[in-house]
Amino acid sequence: MDFGATNNPQSGLASMSCLSCKERKQKCDKAVRCCSRCERLLLKCHYPKPASPPSPPPSSNGSNGSLKGNEALIQGFASIAARGQEYHGQVLNLILEHRQHFEDMTVTFFNSYHKWVPIVHRESFREYRNATRTDICRGLTTLTLSMCLITRPFMDGETPDPLRLSLHKALSRLFWDPESIAQPTLPLIQSGVILSSYEYGQGTSDAAYMIICTCLSMGQVCGLGKPPPGHDQIQYPFPGIWTPRDEGLRTWWASLIHERMISLKNGALIRPLNIETVDTLDVAASLENYDLISISFYCEARAANFPDQVLDLIRNGSTHSSKKQLTFQSLDQRLLMFLKSLIEQHLGTCCEAVAISVSAFVHLHQWRIGSTDSAFSAQDRLESCDAIEAVIKIIANTGTSIPQNFPCQSQYSIQLIYQLSVSIRHLQQNGRSHLENWAKLLVVMLEHQRVRWKIAGEYLSILARN
Known part of the structure; x- marks a missing residue:
């Protein structure tokens, strides 16, 4: 608040x-x-x-104290980088020296950002601090830096936030250190997932892809993607009480979800999920019985199946035209069924799942509009235009009164808003001029996040130029 x-x-x-x-x-x-x-x-x-009287000037223990703390950290990171030896030990000492400042940032992570990347359990994070193993200590250091990094704004006034830049440089160096990669641990993988999410939000999707692929490889080494006893495939992160033993499964699924969203953006190849899919949600209607974040993450994992299937259809050029049309119709119907179930039961609770599944839906229909395959008629393409227009109105309508209430807090939602804005441009070129008001609402949503994520500002610039 x-x-x-x-x-x-x-x-x-x-x-x-x-x-x-x-x-x-x-x-x-x-x-x-x-x-x-x-x-x-x-x-x-x-x-x-x-209404209240003017506040007194900030004391040395208030915002000025925080500013001094930030400056001390920036100088500390710069000094460590200049020395260049025993880098991890020096970063760890800096964290210990400014323990309270780092604790404040990690508290901010758990209070505000944890729900978007719900992979770190508070209790586990506390236990890591007492670890004596070198690999765990190294993983904890990178995890701490990543949690702090994701809480920093993109801009500090008119300039890039200097502490964010310092944290990013230190985290990247530690994560890619050969000594770190050679001894993968769960905290190290978690730090990579958060770092990849950050890179995605800064518009560096290639860097995000390389990091998440490394996390998936380390996860396989650590057994995160291994099916549990008695099962022949990995299980969904079902809703329930959030416990430390769920961290591995959640981290694996967060990596898979992120890999798919990167692929929707830049076309990068992904590994198949190989998991049975169901098109309706089986979460009980009474949300009081479950932890809301666990419900949200479960729905995200379920939604991640659809980018898989959309990308598979688009990339499989050898599929016969008649089969391609049937596959499209089946996938379109199942996506609509899932979205209806999701929105009717859980909109607001599972906004990231909405962003993922709507992104897949729009990607699917944009592909049919631009396809020259004889399987699709002019009427088919017109129906895809209608489908995208309907989605635009639903999403934009959620931000009519209070834009910050739309799930535009994370990178996936920002990417979706841009995707819809581009779709409006294409629809307007085909005579649908009545969408201008919806376009303005989507721009307001992007404006709301430009201080937090670089891609929001970049997308606004692209839309303004074109």
């Missing part, structure tokens, strides 16, 4: 309803940290800023 005022601090209640509940005309319990509705739907909870 950005700010939340209460006239009675001891009660823990705000003086008025949050903006989201007020906008949707929903009952709000006014809990200061986050009202129960926003927490249940994984929405950002904002309260109106109360």
Whole structure:
């Protein structure tokens, strides 16, 4: 929550309803940290800023202290890089020297960013600190840096955030160190997944792809992708209580999901999932029985099957035209069935799964529109235009009132928004000029994230130029 005022601090209640509940005309319990509705739907909870006298100047223990801490870290990383020897040991000493500052950043990760990459368990993270094995210590150092990196903004005013740049340089050097790669551990793999997510958000999809492929290779060495006893294939990360023993499976699935989203963006090859698929969700309607983040991640894993199937259809040029048309129709129907099930039951809780499955849906129909295959008629292409237009209206409509409530907090959603914006341009060129208002709403969503992710600003620049 950005700010939340209460006239009675001891009660823990705000003086008025949050903006989201007020906008949707929903009952709000006014809990200061986050009202129960926003927490249940994984929405950002904002309260109106109360009228109050001007704040006193920040003390040396406030924002100025944080600024000094940032500057000390930046100088520390620069000094270590200049010495160039025993790099890991020196970075570890820097973390220990500024323990509180790093702890504050990791707390921010768990409170805000963990739900987008839910692979690190708090209890495991605490236990790693007591480890004496060299490989675990090295993995913990890279994991700590990655968690801190993902919390930093892209820009600090008019310039790139200097601490983000320092953390990125240190993390990349440690992750690719031959000594690290030679001794893969779960914390090291987790740091790579987070680093790859960061690279994706900065627009360096090739770097993201190389990192995630390395994570998948290390995961196989560590047995993360191995089916459990009594099963012949890997299992889904089913909803339930989040425990440390689930970390390996979640990390493996996060790697697979990320690999597929990179492939949708740049066409990179991926390894097959080889897992049985079902087109409807089997999560119970009563969400109170489950941890919401575990439900969201389970739906992401289920959604990841569709990029697999879409890419397989597009890349299999040897498929006969009649079979290609039947495969398209079957995949289109199953995607719609999954999206309907997802949106009806869990929209807000599983927004990343929405972004993944809608991305696959749009990719599929854009391919049919541009295909010259005789399997598809002019009417087929027109129906694909209608399908994409319908999706654009649904997604843009979620941001009509409060753009930050749309799942545009992570890179996949930003990529989807850009994909839809480009689709609007193509549809407008084919006479659908009535989509301009929807295009403006999508631009507002990208604007909301340009301070956080570089790709948001880059996509806005591309749309403005063209």
